[in-house]
Amino acid sequence: MNEALKQAKIAFEEGEIPVGAVIVSKNRIIARAYNQTEKLNDVTAHAEILAITAAENYLGAKYLVDCKLYVTLEPCPMCAGALYWSQICEVHYGASDPKRGFHQCNPHMLHPKTKVSSGLMEKQSEDLVLEFFKKLRE
Amino acid sequence: MNEALKQAKIAFEEGEIPVGAVIVSKNRIIARAYNQTEKLNDVTAHAEILAITAAENYLGAKYLVDCKLYVTLEPCPMCAGALYWSQICEVHYGASDPKRGFHQCNPHMLHPKTKVSSGLMEKQSEDLVLEFFKKLRE
Numbered sequence: 001m002n003e004a005l006k007q008a009k010i011a012f013e014e015g016e017i018p019v020g021a022v023i024v025s026k027n028r029i030i031a032r033a034y035n036q037t038e039k040l041n042d043v044t045a046h047a048e049i050l051a052i053t054a055a056e057n058y059l060g061a062k063y064l065v066d067c068k069l070y071v072t073l074e075p076c077p078m079c080a081g082a083l084y085w086s087q088i089c090e091v092h093y094g095a096s097d098p099k100r101g102f103h104q105c106n107p108h109m110l111h112p113k114t115k116v117s118s119g120l121m122e123k124q125s126e127d128l129v130l131e132f133f134k135k136l137r138e
Numbered sequence: 139m140n141e142a143l144k145q146a147k148i149a150f151e152e153g154e155i156p157v158g159a160v161i162v163s164k165n166r167i168i169a170r171a172y173n174q175t176e177k178l179n180d181v182t183a184h185a186e187i188l189a190i191t192a193a194e195n196y197l198g199a200k201y202l203v204d205c206k207l208y209v210t211l212e213p214c215p216m217c218a219g220a221l222y223w224s225q226i227c228e229v230h231y232g233a234s235d236p237k238r239g240f241h242q243c244n245p246h247m248l249h250p251k252t253k254v255s256s257g258l259m260e261k262q263s264e265d266l267v268l269e270f271f272k273k274l275r276e
Contacts, residue, residue: 041200042191043223049182056180063181077247078219085181085216106243109215 001094001120004070007034007047008128014039018128021047021071023055023064023088030067031055047071048079052086064088065113072125074101074118080109090115094125139232139258142208145172145185146266152177156266159185159209161193161202161226168205169193185209186217190224202226203251210263212239212256218247228253232263 007020011034023031033050037043048071055064068090075083075093080102083091091114102109110116145158149172161169171188175181186209193202206228213221213231218240221229229252240247248254 037200037223041198042194043200044182044187044191044220053180053182060179062175062179076219076223077244078216078223081214081216081219081243082182085175085214105219105247106215109243 001070001072001092001125003029003032004047004072004094005121005124005128007032008072008125011035011047012128012132018132019047019071019073021051021069023051024068024070025055025059025064025066030058044078046076046079048075049082052082052088056086062086068092070120072121073097073129074103076100077102077105077109080105083114084109084111087111088114090117092117092120094119094121095129096122139208139210139230139263141167141170142185142210142232143259143262143266145170146210146263149173149185150266150270156270157185157209157211159189159207161189162206162208163193163197163202163204168196182216184214184217186213187220190220190226194224200224206230208258210259211235211267212241214238215240215243215247218243221252222247222249225249226252228255230255230258232257232259233267234260 003022004020008018012018016035019035031051031054036045064086072094074097142158146156150156157173169189169192174183202224210232212235
């Protein structure tokens with residue numbers, strides 16, 4: 001999650017909502033990504049989507065059954081839907097997103113095989129988002 | 139929807155689950171796409187996601203508030219989540235997808251501003267998918 005938080009900090013520096021993600025396979029990071037919706041003018045360019053695409057490209061495979069995602073913020077419904085299709089093994093997120101997190105939409109959106117945990121480096125992940133929006137309002 | 143169906147037929151010819159989409163802005167088609175999950179080894183490469191990214195790229199804008207999506211099959215939760223973020227004005231889909239359509243997940247996934255309709259060229263859209271899976275099983 002520390003590596004995901006580093007990605008989120010890059011997003012922060014670049015004026016993007018600071019969310020970072022990494023995907024791990026066999027104890028190695030195979031994809032790192034941060035939210036780039038502003039830079040790419042693309043609402044689909046969330047950290048998770050970019051990380052899934054990068055990991056699948058690296059593996060040359062459509063499914064991430066042996067992989068773990070670490071992401072600083074609870075995935076939104078779009079990203080949860082993508083994670084469903086990927087059949088990823090584990091999803092670990094830092095801070096919850098009570099407004100736009102997938103639990104608000106449907107808590108069973110991920111694949112039945114996917115294990116989920118939350119709260120890892122929660123405070124650092126959340127503080128970064130809060131600081132971003134505080135700066136934006138100033 | 140006729141143009142979306144043409145895109146779905148290209149997908150069929152290329153061995154992809156046959157779903158096609160177009161996005162219209164001011165009575166002009168600004169994006170055409172078909173499902174490419176196999177070719178790109180990417181579970182996120184649904185017709186709708188590719189069309190959203192292409193339309194936003196064309197417009198140089200993150201939001202599709204003046205746009206209409208025509209897609210042959212009911213969007214899945216991932217695509218509905220992406221459509222939510224895009225704030226697209228209208229979504230018209232052909233065939234319903236009782237297994238993986240977004241209504242199964244949460245019927246209120248789209249943006250409150252988005253108007254939705256279904257059933258346009260429903261039979262042709264559905265038949266193409268059924269024929270694809272029939273051929274796959276043979």
